Amino acid sequence: MTIVTDSEHGHKNITRRRFLAAATSAVGAVVAGMVAVPLVDSLEPTAAAEAASSTTVDLTPIEPGMQVTVPWQKKPVIIINRTPEMLATLKETMQKGILKDPLCKVPQQPPYCTNMYRSRVPEWYVGIRICNHLCCIPHYRPKKGSVAPWWLGGFHCPCHGSMYDLSARVIQGSPAPHNMAVPEYELSTEKMSATITHMYPKAHLC
Amino acid sequence: MSRFSAWVNKRLPVDETIREHMTEYFAPRNFNILYYAGSLLLLMIVLQLISGFFLMAHYVPTSQDAFASVQGIMYDTKWGWLIRYMHVDGVSLIFILLYTHMFRGLLYGSHRAPRELVWIIGYIIYLLMMAEAFVGYVLPFGNLSYWAGEVITSIMHAVPVVGPSLTTLTRGGPGIGSATLQRFLALHVVLFFLIILAAIALHIVALHRVGSNNPDGIDIKKHKGPDGKPLDGVPFHPYYTVKDLFGVGVWLTIFVSIIFYAPTMHGIFMERTTFLAANPMVGLPDVTPPWYLSPFYAMLRAVPNKYYGIAIMITSVLLPLLLPWLDRNPVRSSRYRPVYRIMLIIAGIAFITLAWIGQEPPLPKYVLAERVATALYLGFYLLLPFVSMIEPTRPVPERVTG
Numbered sequence: 001m002t003i004v005t006d007s008e009h010g011h012k013n014i015t016r017r018r019f020l021a022a023a024t025s026a027v028g029a030v031v032a033g034m035v036a037v038p039l040v041d042s043l044e045p046t047a048a049a050e051a052a053s054s055t056t057v058d059l060t061p062i063e064p065g066m067q068v069t070v071p072w073q074k075k076p077v078i079i080i081n082r083t084p085e086m087l088a089t090l091k092e093t094m095q096k097g098i099l100k101d102p103l104c105k106v107p108q109q110p111p112y113c114t115n116m117y118r119s120r121v122p123e124w125y126v127g128i129r130i131c132n133h134l135c136c137i138p139h140y141r142p143k144k145g146s147v148a149p150w151w152l153g154g155f156h157c158p159c160h161g162s163m164y165d166l167s168a169r170v171i172q173g174s175p176a177p178h179n180m181a182v183p184e185y186e187l188s189t190e191k192m193s194a195t196i197t198h199m200y201p202k203a204h205l206c
Numbered sequence: 207m208s209r210f211s212a213w214v215n216k217r218l219p220v221d222e223t224i225r226e227h228m229t230e231y232f233a234p235r236n237f238n239i240l241y242y243a244g245s246l247l248l249l250m251i252v253l254q255l256i257s258g259f260f261l262m263a264h265y266v267p268t269s270q271d272a273f274a275s276v277q278g279i280m281y282d283t284k285w286g287w288l289i290r291y292m293h294v295d296g297v298s299l300i301f302i303l304l305y306t307h308m309f310r311g312l313l314y315g316s317h318r319a320p321r322e323l324v325w326i327i328g329y330i331i332y333l334l335m336m337a338e339a340f341v342g343y344v345l346p347f348g349n350l351s352y353w354a355g356e357v358i359t360s361i362m363h364a365v366p367v368v369g370p371s372l373t374t375l376t377r378g379g380p381g382i383g384s385a386t387l388q389r390f391l392a393l394h395v396v397l398f399f400l401i402i403l404a405a406i407a408l409h410i411v412a413l414h415r416v417g418s419n420n421p422d423g424i425d426i427k428k429h430k431g432p433d434g435k436p437l438d439g440v441p442f443h444p445y446y447t448v449k450d451l452f453g454v455g456v457w458l459t460i461f462v463s464i465i466f467y468a469p470t471m472h473g474i475f476m477e478r479t480t481f482l483a484a485n486p487m488v489g490l491p492d493v494t495p496p497w498y499l500s501p502f503y504a505m506l507r508a509v510p511n512k513y514y515g516i517a518i519m520i521t522s523v524l525l526p527l528l529l530p531w532l533d534r535n536p537v538r539s540s541r542y543r544p545v546y547r548i549m550l551i552i553a554g555i556a557f558i559t560l561a562w563i564g565q566e567p568p569l570p571k572y573v574l575a576e577r578v579a580t581a582l583y584l585g586f587y588l589l590l591p592f593v594s595m596i597e598p599t600r601p602v603p604e605r606v607t608g
Contacts, residue, residue: 024451038285042260046282 056195059124067140069129072196076137077183078129079194082122086142086166089152090116093165100170101179107202109182118167118179120187126194127168128183128205131157133176135206138164155180181205227414232439233446234420236606240310242453243303249454250300251406257293262395265345267387272347273483291469297339298475299461301498304332312550315538316419322530324416327409329527331402336499338398341390343496344382350477352484354495355382364516381486422606423539429605438606492567500564501557507568508576518580525587532587535594537602545597553586
């Protein structure tokens with residue numbers, strides 16, 4: 001068996017060889033891609049990790065006017081049972097014109113929370129308690145006149161002084177640019193429980 | 207492109223290496239199907255590295271969580287079952303290829319001069335693979351993993367003087383626990399693995415120094431054409447690169463069929479007892495090693511004495527290292543040595559019989575066959591020095607016969 005390299009067959013051989021090489025490379029690349037996809041996907045959070053990533057809170061022990069801060073995905077989430085007086089302050093801050101983004105134009109909250117209460121149910125505020133400026137945990141100051149004489153109730157950050165109302169909407173004069181983020185959550189007043197599930201993708205924490 | 211190529215080649219011998227080991231490395235033109243095993247082994251080692259890496263992203267090496275983490279890989283992790291089966295089935299297929307590769311070597315005299323080092327380095331790779339498979343086997347921490355770890359590390363007790371402390375040192379504690387799993391993981395992923403890679407590199411370099419053997423056992427460099435190239439040789443690239451690529455295609459089809467349609471190979475590639483959690487209080491219903499270690503286990507069992515049994519087992523594992531010097535006939539390939547060929551076939555059948563018996567429970571009905579097969583297998587090595595000096599051989603051709 002001799003190696004055929006004579007020029008009669010040369011041209012056909014080269015074309016055939018090029019075609020075969022190209023075809024094999026193309027198929028090889030497709031197969032490599034198909035193998036790579038499940039391997040890379042395997043690095044995504046497992047079902048167990050997904051299950052551990054949502055937190056359910058029992059709302060029954062939270063009296064009107066009280067708050068509870070729970071850990072969710074290593075972040076503090078505050079749940080406030082707002083009284084009618086507290087809800088009235090939300091209109092007041094808007095009338096006084098002291099809010100940077102009163103109509104929640106910047107998508108810091110899921111669509112079902114784009115209202116002045118920034119919640120599914122007016123009485124129950126659920127939000128991530130992280131200051132939009134540089135990620136500190138703001139103090140909860142519900143008492144009128146506590147932070148300043150004009151203070152109607154809300155959050156005050158000890159790090160650089162950002163201020164928010166009782167819907168965590170940022171007040172003028174704060175270094176924080178936007179309202180505090182609200183996560184995606186389920187809430188049932190019949191069952192008296194709330195489950196925080198994901199971060200709202202368009203929101204920026206800080 | 208050629209200016210870039212010139213820049214690189216001034217600093218790294220890329221073109222020179224490709225010429226020396228691929229395009230101007232002349233391999234015999236009569237390689238048969240047995241010659242696919244080497245390149246397929248290279249492929250499998252890469253696949254084990256890839257599948258192993260992705261497994262390690264989820265595995266937890268502690269006695270509390272190891273088993274659960276593997277179950278998590280099988281059920282929770284996306285495609286986890288595929289990656290795990292790829293890794294486990296890969297092990298059995300590697301050993302099938304290793305035994306094919308070694309048998310090819312013995313069949314055609316590839317272990318003879320001047321390839322003694324190729325054989326020795328290759329055999330060391332085989333021993334390292336057994337060690338690598340063993341430490342990997344303990345990691346899932348099923349009941350089989352636990353007891354296999356317990357039994358094998360107990361073998362070290364037999365070492366005189368330092369035995370018991372050596373066993374404790376290996377385990378990192380009184381029994382097989384987290385300390386054992388952590389160091390076995392380190393051995394499996396880092397130490398044994400890297401030494402295997404280095405040994406493979408040396409194996410190939412040693413082979414290329416001398417040139418490949420062939421089924422006729424003759425030296426192709428003896429007959430060169432006017433251009434200095436061996437008449438019976440073909441450049442490795444493109445002939446064997448393309449042929450091996452085809453071999454990869456066929457092999458991957460087989461590999462994938464096993465992963466999807468018979469991932470445990472009905473208990474042979476993955477035993478049922480791997481799926482039960484480790485339990486120091488409950489032994490196994492049947493005690494068998496994985497099939498690829500089974501022949502040596504059967505030889506151990508054939509001897510009714512603890513120390514002699516271990517000695518026979520270790521001897522049978524190490525004897526093949528001496529083969530280049532045990533075989534003293536001037537003819538290499540069994541194609542021209544009918545007596546050696548028969549001895550080899552008998553030894554091969556004995557080895558396979560021992561593998562099968564090793565998987566059966568230690569009942570009296572198997573004892574005779576076990577001992578006879580052990581005697582036949584060891585007899586091959588012991589008789590070879592004498593038989594090879596006096597056996598009749600057929601005339602060896604000058605040129606390869608295809």
